[in-house]
Amino acid sequence: MHIEVRGLNKQFGDFHAVRDVGFEIAKGHLIGLLGPSGGGKTSILRMLAGLESPTSGDIIFHGKRVNDLPPQERGIGFVFQNYALFKHMTVFDNVAFGLKVKKQSKDQIRDRVMQLIELTGLKGFEHRYPHQLSGGQRQRVAFARALAPEPQLLLLDEPFAAIDAKIRTELRTWLKEMIERVGITSIFVTHDQDEAIEVADEIMIINKGRLEQKGSPWDIYKNPQTQFVASFIGESTMVEQVERLRGFEEAANWPGTQALIRPEYIEIGKRHEFRIPSATVQGRVKHLHFRGSEWMVEVEVGDIKLITYRSLEKDVLQPGEEVHVLIHRAYLFNDNDTWIMENKLKEDPMPVHI
Amino acid sequence: MKKVWIPLTYLVFIVLLIIPILKIFTGSWAEGWSGFIEALTRKQSLHALMMTGIIVVVVTVLNTIFGVMLALYLVRATWLGQRIKNLLNSLVDLPYAVSPVIGGLMIVLILGPSTALGAFFEDIGFKIVYALPGMILATLFVTFPLMVREVMPVLQEIGAQQEEAASTLGAYSWYTFWHVTWPSIRWGVIYGVVLTVARSLGEFGAVLVVSGNIMNKTQTATTLVYQDVENFNVVAANGVALVLAAFSVGLLLLMEWAKKRKEVH
Numbered sequence: 001m002h003i004e005v006r007g008l009n010k011q012f013g014d015f016h017a018v019r020d021v022g023f024e025i026a027k028g029h030l031i032g033l034l035g036p037s038g039g040g041k042t043s044i045l046r047m048l049a050g051l052e053s054p055t056s057g058d059i060i061f062h063g064k065r066v067n068d069l070p071p072q073e074r075g076i077g078f079v080f081q082n083y084a085l086f087k088h089m090t091v092f093d094n095v096a097f098g099l100k101v102k103k104q105s106k107d108q109i110r111d112r113v114m115q116l117i118e119l120t121g122l123k124g125f126e127h128r129y130p131h132q133l134s135g136g137q138r139q140r141v142a143f144a145r146a147l148a149p150e151p152q153l154l155l156l157d158e159p160f161a162a163i164d165a166k167i168r169t170e171l172r173t174w175l176k177e178m179i180e181r182v183g184i185t186s187i188f189v190t191h192d193q194d195e196a197i198e199v200a201d202e203i204m205i206i207n208k209g210r211l212e213q214k215g216s217p218w219d220i221y222k223n224p225q226t227q228f229v230a231s232f233i234g235e236s237t238m239v240e241q242v243e244r245l246r247g248f249e250e251a252a253n254w255p256g257t258q259a260l261i262r263p264e265y266i267e268i269g270k271r272h273e274f275r276i277p278s279a280t281v282q283g284r285v286k287h288l289h290f291r292g293s294e295w296m297v298e299v300e301v302g303d304i305k306l307i308t309y310r311s312l313e314k315d316v317l318q319p320g321e322e323v324h325v326l327i328h329r330a331y332l333f334n335d336n337d338t339w340i341m342e343n344k345l346k347e348d349p350m351p352v353h354i
Numbered sequence: 355m356k357k358v359w360i361p362l363t364y365l366v367f368i369v370l371l372i373i374p375i376l377k378i379f380t381g382s383w384a385e386g387w388s389g390f391i392e393a394l395t396r397k398q399s400l401h402a403l404m405m406t407g408i409i410v411v412v413v414t415v416l417n418t419i420f421g422v423m424l425a426l427y428l429v430r431a432t433w434l435g436q437r438i439k440n441l442l443n444s445l446v447d448l449p450y451a452v453s454p455v456i457g458g459l460m461i462v463l464i465l466g467p468s469t470a471l472g473a474f475f476e477d478i479g480f481k482i483v484y485a486l487p488g489m490i491l492a493t494l495f496v497t498f499p500l501m502v503r504e505v506m507p508v509l510q511e512i513g514a515q516q517e518e519a520a521s522t523l524g525a526y527s528w529y530t531f532w533h534v535t536w537p538s539i540r541w542g543v544i545y546g547v548v549l550t551v552a553r554s555l556g557e558f559g560a561v562l563v564v565s566g567n568i569m570n571k572t573q574t575a576t577t578l579v580y581q582d583v584e585n586f587n588v589v590a591a592n593g594v595a596l597v598l599a600a601f602s603v604g605l606l607l608l609m610e611w612a613k614k615r616k617e618v619h
Contacts (some may be wrong), residue, residue, distance in 0.1 A: 014496070016454075049522055050521075050522075051521070051522070052520050071518075071521045071522045072522075072524045072525065072526060073524075074522055076522055077522065077523075078522040080518070080519060080520065081513050082515065084515035084516050084518065085516075085519075086516055086519075086520075086533075086534055087516075087538075088537040088538065097520065097523050097533075098523035099523070100522055101520075101523060101524045101525045101529060102524060128547040145519075145523070146523075147524070148523075149523060149524060202367075
């Protein structure tokens, strides 16, 4: 289902939960609504479902305005954060609920439910009650129940929040596969950036009720358009006076400019490890943290503290050791503007033409 | 200390509960089986028991329907402002605070034959005070909080999510109520029904004021016991009291069972 939202606002008394949000979603896409808790993501999802009515704005499904349609008539499936399974019904009856409401024949219901139970890997559990299932199984039931009436749009509110970390990654892949196989337009809410990046085709970043940026995960990582997006996606260190770093002196032309530097923009090592040593600056290793698959290194350049990662394959550094630091680029922003600045020294001072 | 307190507790228990029940039991058999039967088969006894029965049934049905509805509105309705909800919520408890006699008096003052409303109803041939409708009204007033207070916490605890899930699956409110909400609140409702039955069986003050206690017309089992005692007809009073007590014990057992089910579910 093609979805369009225009100028959506929601106020709860004095609290402005959603401010002027607008977006379009193409049919069959899997969208992640990402942002900190309390940012208005769930409110947007509930308005799409019809469980909450917008203060102003239009919600358009397939070119038809659905603001005044109740949830029963919007053709959506909703997976709640705590699944909201009917606890007095078996797995079978939970999945069959939407079909019974539609007064389908017994055989039809049976076929559809068994098909979904098989699809979601719940075979053998159809006579259990929700309290006899594990968290992951409950989520599968909620998913199957939402899909049973063949909705045009699937909405998932923090679908993995209540599941322990190990099974969560497994379920993520499973859900992505499942949604691709069914081919249904889906929107899910999450506050976990890894989850959004891994699962979604497109991410919408929501902060304080506003839509900050919409795009593919790679796009958002590469070209963050606001300071919030830059700091929320990926890891980063904030540098107040970036002009004091070699190669970024030009930043002084814009007073009041600060910088975000991601760990992966920074390389550290011995002098011989760099192709253009002249672009590096001297730094001192402050702390080393073993992160399982790599070292996280805190390094000081002058009085600026930076964080980066270093491969386990390279020589092990020691705290207090002098190292060369190469900063490839920084993400600069001030009150009016945001842009990316490459290290000026990286352009070879003595290019050799062959 | 223990040696004093444990026997004292037993003593209070025996004096307050066991001895009165035994006394009612022996009192009603003081003239043997025939005395007991006669006390119960008097015309006024049969009529009073029937009145009590009618009141219990009608009050329980009305209180269940409106109590569950009010509980649903107070917990779920989004169209009621929070302030109105809070006001209604505290008003529900009013009958707990007001003495039943005063409750009955309020009904007489509003709907009595000398008031405009009462006169109007009497003109169209519908007598309220000193008749069955007034007695039902008085008992409803007294029992009103029981159902609401049983169902509200259950509704709050289960939350609205299951109902919202049902709505996204295409179910409208009536279907959702019977298939999703009702199975979760039914033990609370049954508990409320038991409490309502017990309270309307035993109601005395409010009914006495509203009914006028006219024998064979507006007399209930409790007011009959009161009159028998006044007339020194102790055997009859004990007989009717025993019937009421037996019902209460039965209800008590039912209540224990319902309470257990409520906790399990």
